[in-house]
Amino acid sequence: MLMFAWRPRALLPIIVVVGLLDAASASAWRNLGRADKRSPTRWASAGAVVFRPAKRSGEIEVLLVRSKKERREGTNGWTLPKGVVKGKQSKRKAAKVEVRQEGGVRGEIVGKLGVYGTRYAKRYYYLMRFKEKRGKPDHEILDTGWFSLKAALKKVERRRDRKVLSQAHAQFSAEQRQKKSNR
Secondary structure, three states: OHHHHHOHHHHHHHHHHHOOOOHHHHHHHHOOOHHHHHOOOOEEEEEEEEEEEOOOOOOEEEEEEEEHHHHHOOOOOEEOOEEEOOOOOOHHHHHHHHHHHHHOEEEEEEEEEEEEEOOOEEEEEEEEEEEEEOOOOOOOEEEEEEEEHHHHHHHOOOHHHHHHHHHHHHHHHHHHHHHHHHO
C-alpha cells in the first residue's frame, strides 16, 4: 500500500493487465504526480506599495495591512495589500482594487516594482502614490498602518514582501539622487 503513495505510476502496468483499470482511467493515473512538476502558474495576484510623505518628517511612509489569512499562516499578519487577478481584469486594475479593498485607500500607480513568482503564483507589484482615504478595509483585514520604510521592513515577515519593499526603497533613493543632481 505504501507504494501507491510513493510511486503510483510504477504499478500501472500491473493494474491494467489485471483489468482493475480501464484505458481512460489508466491515462489519468499515468499523469498522476506530473502536474506539480510541470504545472503552469495557477493564479496571478497584484498588489502595491502605497506611499505618502510623512506628516512631520517628510520621509516616505508606506501602507501595510494586517491580514487574517497571513495570521492563520503563522506570521504576525503584516503584509502589503494584494489579491488575485480576476478573469480578464488587468494587473494594474487588480492592484488598485486590492489597495482600495484591503487598505481602504485610493492611489495612483507611478511605476512597476516587479514580478515575484513561486511555483504556483505570479505576483505583480506596483508603486502607488496615495491619493485619498476611501472607506473601510475588508472584513479579512485586522488593521492598517502607515510605517516608515525602515519600520515596514522590520514589520513584514515574508521574504517576498521584504524584496518588494527593498525594490521600492531603491526606486525612492534613485529619485532622490536624480532630484539632487537636477538642482
